[in-house]
Amino acid sequence: MKYLIKNMGFLFFAQLCAYLIPILEIPVLARALGVQEYGKVVLIQSIALMSSLIVEYGFSLSGSRQVAIARDDKGELSRIYGEVFSAKLIIVLIVLLCSAVLYILNGSLFFDGPLVFFGFLYFLAFGFSPFWFFQGLEKISVVVILEVILRFASLIFLYWFVKDEGGAKLALGIMAGFGLLNTFVGNVMCIKRVGKIRLCLFGGIQQLRVGFHVFIYKSSNNILLSAGPSLVGATSGHVAVASYVPAEKIIRGFVGFVNPILIGFFPYLNRQYRSSRDNTIRLSLMIVAGMFAMGILAAGSIFFVGDFLIQAVLGSGFIIASSILKIFVWIIPFRLANQAIGLCILIPMGRDKITSGFMMFFSIMSMLFATLLSIWYGVNGIVMGFVITEACLLLALIFVVVDITIKSSGEVKL
Numbered sequence: 001m002k003y004l005i006k007n008m009g010f011l012f013f014a015q016l017c018a019y020l021i022p023i024l025e026i027p028v029l030a031r032a033l034g035v036q037e038y039g040k041v042v043l044i045q046s047i048a049l050m051s052s053l054i055v056e057y058g059f060s061l062s063g064s065r066q067v068a069i070a071r072d073d074k075g076e077l078s079r080i081y082g083e084v085f086s087a088k089l090i091i092v093l094i095v096l097l098c099s100a101v102l103y104i105l106n107g108s109l110f111f112d113g114p115l116v117f118f119g120f121l122y123f124l125a126f127g128f129s130p131f132w133f134f135q136g137l138e139k140i141s142v143v144v145i146l147e148v149i150l151r152f153a154s155l156i157f158l159y160w161f162v163k164d165e166g167g168a169k170l171a172l173g174i175m176a177g178f179g180l181l182n183t184f185v186g187n188v189m190c191i192k193r194v195g196k197i198r199l200c201l202f203g204g205i206q207q208l209r210v211g212f213h214v215f216i217y218k219s220s221n222n223i224l225l226s227a228g229p230s231l232v233g234a235t236s237g238h239v240a241v242a243s244y245v246p247a248e249k250i251i252r253g254f255v256g257f258v259n260p261i262l263i264g265f266f267p268y269l270n271r272q273y274r275s276s277r278d279n280t281i282r283l284s285l286m287i288v289a290g291m292f293a294m295g296i297l298a299a300g301s302i303f304f305v306g307d308f309l310i311q312a313v314l315g316s317g318f319i320i321a322s323s324i325l326k327i328f329v330w331i332i333p334f335r336l337a338n339q340a341i342g343l344c345i346l347i348p349m350g351r352d353k354i355t356s357g358f359m360m361f362f363s364i365m366s367m368l369f370a371t372l373l374s375i376w377y378g379v380n381g382i383v384m385g386f387v388i389t390e391a392c393l394l395l396a397l398i399f400v401v402v403d404i405t406i407k408s409s410g411e412v413k414l
Contacts (some may be wrong), residue, residue, distance in 0.1 A: 010144045017148045021155055028158050029171055035383060037168040044119035044172065047110045048126070051099070055127030057089045059084050060135060061266065061347060062211035067136025068267035069274065078194040079203070081133060086204030087211070088128060089120030094400055095123075103357075114141060118172035125179030131187040138267050142189070147182050154178035155315070197267055213352035219357035227367060235374040242409045244379055246310065247325035254298055255335055258291070262343045269348045284344040291340040295333025302329045327383045334390040354400060362393040 030038045063084045068347075070076035082319040099120075134140045154175055162171045191197060232244045265287060302309070303326050310322040346355040370385030377384065 004138075004268055007140055008260050008264035010140050011264055012257070014140075014144045014147065015257055015260055017151065020073075020258075021151050024155055025158065028155065029162065032162045032164060033168055034165040036331065037165045040115060041168050041171055044115055045175070047121060048119045048123035048356060050127035051095050051123050054095060055088050055123075056132075057086075057087065057091060057208070058211045058215035059207075060132045060217065060263075061216040061343075061389070062352075063110065063207070064136035064267055065270045065348070066210075067133055068138070068270045071137050074194060078197050081130075081190055081194050082197040083207045084132070085128075085198055086201060086205075087198045089199070090201075090204050090208065092127065094170055099102055107206075114169045115172060118169060118176045121176035121180055123171065123210075124260040125183045128183050128187065130183070130190045133190050133211065134186075135263070137193075143186055146185060150178045150182045154325075158385075165393040166314075202354075203392050207338060213356040214347065216356035217347070217352065217359050220356065220363040221339070221342075223275060228382070228386065230376075231370060232379055235371060235382065236379050240379045243321040244324055244382075246321045247328045247383075250302065250309070250325060251328050254302075254332060256335060259339070261289075262287075266343050266348070281345070284340075284348075287344050288337055288340040291336040292333050292413035293334040299329040299332045310364055319393045324383055325380055327380055327387065329388050331383075331387045334387070334394045337394050338397060341401060345401055346397070349404065351404065355397075356402070358396055359394065362389055362396070365392075367391055 029041060042316070063080065066080045068078060070080065072246070129141060131140070154177075157174045158171055161167070161174065228248055229241050229245055233241045263328045268278060270286060272283070276319040306329070307322045308324045310325065325372060342355050342359070346352075366386055366389035369389050373381030373385045
C-alpha cells in the first residue's frame, strides 16, 4: 500500500505538470513567434501528439498489465518490452505512410520541410515513451522526475532562445529534442532492467491484437467530451461553443486529476486478481463506490459555486456557461464510476472485449441522443444527453459486473 500511495503522488505531480507546462509555453511562444508562426507550431505539435496517441495504442493499460503480472520474471519482461516496441514500430510505419501521402497532397502548401521534420521527432518522442513499462513495475518516481526536469528545461530554453517569428523551427526543435532525450533515457533504463531484447514482427502483431480492445476502450472513453464542441458547433453555432467549452474544460480537468488514483491502482489490482479474487473484487467495489461518492461531492460543490467561478474567470458575458455547467457537473460521478469499473474490475479481470464494446456503443449513443435533445433544448439538451447516456452506461456496466461475479462464484448460472 505504501508503493500505491507513492505512485499516486507521483502520478498527480506528473498530471499537474502536464497541465501547467503547456500553459506556460503559450505566452513564451505566442509573443515571440506572432500569430501566424505560432499557429503553425501549435498545429504541428497537436498533430504530432494525436499521432503519438495512436502509437501508444493503449499499451499504458495492456502493456503495463502484462508487466505487472510478470514483474519478477526478467525473461518475460524482456519479451513483453521487445514485442510492444515492435508493435509501436509497425504502427509508426503505417502512420508515416499515411502522413507522407497527406503531406504530399496538402501539407507542402502550408509547412516547409524542417517544421514537418521536427514535428516528426516530437511525435517519436511521445509515441515511444516507456512510461507504460515503469507503470507496470509500479516504479515511476525516477521517470516522472526526469520528465518534469526535462520539460521545465525545455521551457527555459524556449524563453532564452526563441526571440522572434523566425524561431518556429528552433522552438519545435527544442521541444522535440528534450522530448527525445527523455524517451531515450527512459528506454535505456528499460533495457538495463530487462537485458537483451529482440524485435519480433509476429510478437508485435500479437501485441496489437492483445491491446486492440483496450485501445478501443481508451478511444471511446474520450469521444464524449472530445467531440462535444464539434457537436455543439454543428447544431447551435460558434457562439454556443464559446459558452460550452469553459464548462467542458472544468469537467475534463476535474476528471483528469482524479485519474491518477485509478491508474495507480491498476497494476496492483491486475496482480491481486490472480492471487485473491474475492478480496480484490471487494476492494475494487470499494474504489468504485468511493469514486462515485467523490463525484457526487465534487458535482455538488461545483454546482453551487458555478456562477461565481464562471464570472470570476470569464466575466459576465459568459453567464450562459454557468447554466450549462450546472447540468454538466452531474456527469462527474457517473464518469468516475464508469472509469473505476473499467480500470479496477473489468479490464484486470480480462474482460477487455465486453468493456470496449459497451464503451463504443454508449459513446455513439451519447452523440445521437445529444443531437436529438438539441432539437428541443439547444446546448442544454446536448449536455443532458451526455449525462443521461453516461448514467445508462453505469447501469449497464454494473449489470455486467454483477453477472460476471455471480457466474464466477458459481452461485447462479444464467
